[in-house]
Amino acid sequence: MEITGTAQHDAWQQKALPPVERLRPDLWSIPVPIPHNPLRYVSVHAFALDGGGLGLLDAGWGSDESWAALTAGLAAIGAGVEEVRGVLVTHLHFDHLGLAARVRDASGAWIAMHPADAAAVARLTAAGAQAMVTAEVEFLVGLGAGRDEAVSDVGPPENLRAFTQMAVADRLLEDGEHADFPGWRMRAVHTPGHTPGHLCFAEERSRLFFSGDHVLPRISPNISTSPGGLPDPLRDYLDSLAAVRDLDPAEVLPAHEWRFRGLDARVDALTAHHEQRLAELLGAIRAHPGSTPWDLAAHLTWSRPWEQYERRMRIFAVTETDAHLRLLASRGLVVSSGGPVPAWTLALR
Template sequence: MEITGTAQHEAWQARALPPVEQLRPDLWAVPVPIPHNPLRYVTVHVFALDGGGLGLLDAGWGSDDSWAALTGGLAAIGAGVHDVRGVLVTHLHFDHLGLAARLREATGAWVAMHPADASSVGRISAAGAAAFVASEVEFLVGLGADREDAVSDVGPPDRLESFTRMAVADRLLEDGEQADFPGWRMRAVHTPGHTPGHLCFAEERTRLFFSGDHVLPRISPNVSTTFAGSADPLGDYLASLAAVRELDPAEVLPAHEWRFRGLDSRVDALTAHHELRLTELLAAVRADPGSTPWQLAAHLTWSRPWDEYERRMRIFAVTETDAHLRVLASRGLVVGSGGPVPTWTLAVR
């Protein structure tokens, strides 16, 4: 894998925000910070459109600081929010969709997503924060959490209120459809896994591949089960990796970290990473049969000691463990006990 986003990479190593970059005469990368998050920023890609105006790929985290960074980035390229005509959203997470509603209100721009993620956003918005919290707590209890731990990790409804007010897409993009970016040939590539409706975009004129969170150069994106999501998100993700491996783009432009070349080698590394995780989890099931996903997560290797995990970090770890268990089950290697809180043991072979 070859690093092509050298300024982004250098900024990452310096723990700084990278600069606004002009990548082509008609394309820019604008970093928008993510508060209190190790990913630090999301890259909003800005496209000059034939006939005037701009198109954005992703919008940024929904906060005043992120809005200031986005508007400042547009000013740095000689433009403004009033120039935005439309926003393509790779997926429903708040660092990608959070500012879309504010952009639409300020400019009248359309917002486009895959139907699967658009449906999820609509469902969460209609249910409200209290119902969202209650559903997530019950889901974690079903993975083996003590109710008190689940309530503490999910947090109160007011902490998640902003997540229930995200923009509901007014345009839908299915796999293979062209986005409405005049002068560009942005083909939507449905890559479920990180979310059910995650979209990458293959620009067919320049051979640029905008990978969103699907393929990142340094880390594997979180692939987790959720209370209303796919039955096998990791299986979906591995299939989506295989589906993009042979695209052979000129450059990969992810939403985080830095640009690179060598999509095939990065896909191979991500696939190998998950196979290693599956092997480690299988060994944990063998050592502690009859364990829940909550219990098994504590036996896996994470970026820091398990007793330091809490709140969203612990939720992501446990739900990622559950996603890996489902793949092991689909391969006939483990079986769940059934019941309200399934436990897992090795399959009899």
């Protein structure tokens, strides 16, 4: 794999925000910070459109700090937010969709997403923060969490309120459809796994591949189960990786970290990572039969000692463990006890 976003990579090593970059005569990368998050920023891509105006791919985290960075980035390329005609959103997470409503309010731009994620955003908006908290607590209890632990990790409704006030898409993009960016051939590539409606975009004129969170150069995106989410998200994710492996783009432009070449090699590495993780989980089940997803997460290798995991980090770890368990079950390698809280053992072969 070849690093092509050298300025992004250098900034990452220096723990700094990378510069606004002109990638092509009509394409720019604008880093928009994610407050208090190890990913640091999302790369918002701005496109000059035939006939005037701009298109954006993703919008950034919904905060005043991020808004200031986005508008300053647009000013640095000689543009303003009022020139934005449309926003393509790769998926529903707050660092990608959070500022979309503010962009739309300032410019009248349309917002486009895959129907699956657009429907999920509409459900969250209709249900409200308290319903979101209740659903997540019950989901975690169903994975083996004690109720007090689940309530503490999820937190109060006010912590999640912003996530229930995100923009609902004006337009829907199915797999294979082209975005309304005049002068560009932006083909939507549905890549479920990270979210049900995650979209990558293959630009057919320049052979650029905008991979969102589906393929990142350094880390594996979080693949987790969730209330009302995909029944087997890791299987979907691995299938989505295989579907893009041989596209052979000229360059991959992810939403985080840095640009690179060698999509096939990175897909192979991500696939191997998950197979190793599945093998580790099988070993944990062998050593601790009858364990819940909550318990099994504590027996896996993480980036820091398990005792340091709490709140959202622990939720991600447990739900990621659950996603791997579901794939093992679909392969016939493990079975659960059934009932409200599954306890997992190796399948008899």
